[in-house]
Amino acid sequence: xxxxxxKGHLDGLLLATLEDGPQHGYAVKEALCDATGxxxxxxxxxxxxxxxxxxxxxxxxxxxxxxxGRRRRTYELTEQGRRSLAGARDHWQEFAAVISAALGGxxxxxxx
Amino acid sequence: xxxxxxKGHLDGLLLATLEDGPQHGYAVKEALCDATGxxxxxxxxxxxxxxxxxxxxxxxxxxxxxxxGRRRRTYELTEQGRRSLAGARDHWQEFAAVISAALGGxxxxxxx
DNA sequence: TCGCTACATGTAGCGTTACTACGTATTGGA
DNA sequence: TCCAATACGTAGTAACGCTACATGTAGCGA
Numbered sequence: 001x002x003x004x005x006x007k008g009h010l011d012g013l014l015l016a017t018l019e020d021g022p023q024h025g026y027a028v029k030e031a032l033c034d035a036t037g038x039x040x041x042x043x044x045x046x047x048x049x050x051x052x053x054x055x056x057x058x059x060x061x062x063x064x065x066x067x068x069g070r071r072r073r074t075y076e077l078t079e080q081g082r083r084s085l086a087g088a089r090d091h092w093q094e095f096a097a098v099i100s101a102a103l104g105g106x107x108x109x110x111x112x
Numbered sequence: 113x114x115x116x117x118x119k120g121h122l123d124g125l126l127l128a129t130l131e132d133g134p135q136h137g138y139a140v141k142e143a144l145c146d147a148t149g150x151x152x153x154x155x156x157x158x159x160x161x162x163x164x165x166x167x168x169x170x171x172x173x174x175x176x177x178x179x180x181g182r183r184r185r186t187y188e189l190t191e192q193g194r195r196s197l198a199g200a201r202d203h204w205q206e207f208a209a210v211i212s213a214a215l216g217g218x219x220x221x222x223x224x
Numbered sequence: 225t226c227g228c229t230a231c232a233t234g235t236a237g238c239g240t241t242a243c244t245a246c247g248t249a250t251t252g253g254a
Numbered sequence: 255t256c257c258a259a260t261a262c263g264t265a266g267t268a269a270c271g272c273t274a275c276a277t278g279t280a281g282c283g284a
Contacts, residue, residue, distance in 0.1 A: 005207055007241085007270060013214045030233050036210045046271055048234060053270090055185030069279055070232055075114055089217045096208050098148045102125045105201045119241060119270085138261050143273060158242055165241090181250055184260055 012088030013040075015081055018060060022076035025051050037064070045070055051075060059084050122162055123171070124200030125152075127193055130172060134188035137163055163187060171196050 006013075017028045017035070029047045032040055051073075054060045059081035062073045077085070118125075129140045129147070141159045144152055163185075166172045171193035174185045189197070 005120035006201075008117035009211055010271075013211070016215050016217065019217075032214055035214045039206070039210050040214060043272070044233075045273070072232070083215075089215060091117075092211065092215055096212070098151050099121055099125070099204065100208070101126050102144055102147045102152060103201060103204055104131075105128065105197075107200070143262070155243070157244070
């Protein structure tokens with residue numbers, strides 16, 4: 001699955017991945033891949049810039065560490081990031097309902 | 113609702129609007145607005161270029177006419193457009209399921 | 225020891241696409 | 255007469271995920 005259609009939704013996915021505890025960038029990518037059964041295998045050139053963007057926006061907070069000789073940048077949600085994640089979920093619900101309604105052709109539960 | 117998050121999904125919506133019969137551009141925009149309870153009120157600067165794009169791609173076919181002194185460009189689905197619409201619906205179902213799974217936090221019926 | 229793979233991070237430049245802002249023109253109502 | 259709605263269009267901008275590349279370590283097999 002191409003992530004091109006993700007435009008505007010990727011941030012929420014990354015935040016959701018960090019919800020259960022701090023992760024470093026590579027682990028976030030892997031977790032996202034696992035959570036979707038390998039259907040969302042994002043290139044690192046997508047993940048890292050997105051994480052930088054989230055950090056600049058104050059939604060996540062990163063810190064360097066070294067594990068097994070490899071440097072890692074571990075990210076965790078900020079309070080603002082947690083609120084943003086809740087907003088992203090609401091937004092997604094509405095977005096999905098709207099698109100499903102307009103796209104039609106399939107029985108999608110538009111009720112919410 | 114901003115259409116920014118639409119990236120990659122708008123084409124399918126436009127095709128779906130034309131599925132029940134030919135429409136001119138402005139009517140497509142209005143129909144999309146109605147179908148979503150006013151939540152998807154696209155600017156004309158989004159709709160017209162998108163229709164041109166779809167026509168160039170051979171998914172819709174346009175023809176000029178004059179109604180009530182106003183010129184209209186009426187579009188209808190091509191056979192290729194019909195197939196593309198079916199593909200867009202499939203793609204949306206999978207996309208929505210994947211995002212819902214990864215975003216979590218809400219009971220979304222991933223079964224379909 | 226050499227080379228490969230996985231891990232781990234990063235940047236530069238590109239392409240797509242929806243957006244804003246504007247321009248043109250007709251009809252019809254205030 | 256002015257303005258809103260209808261109806262079409264383009265130019266330029268911005269966002270953002272992508273490709274491609276660069277860097278470096280750890281661990282394994284040949």
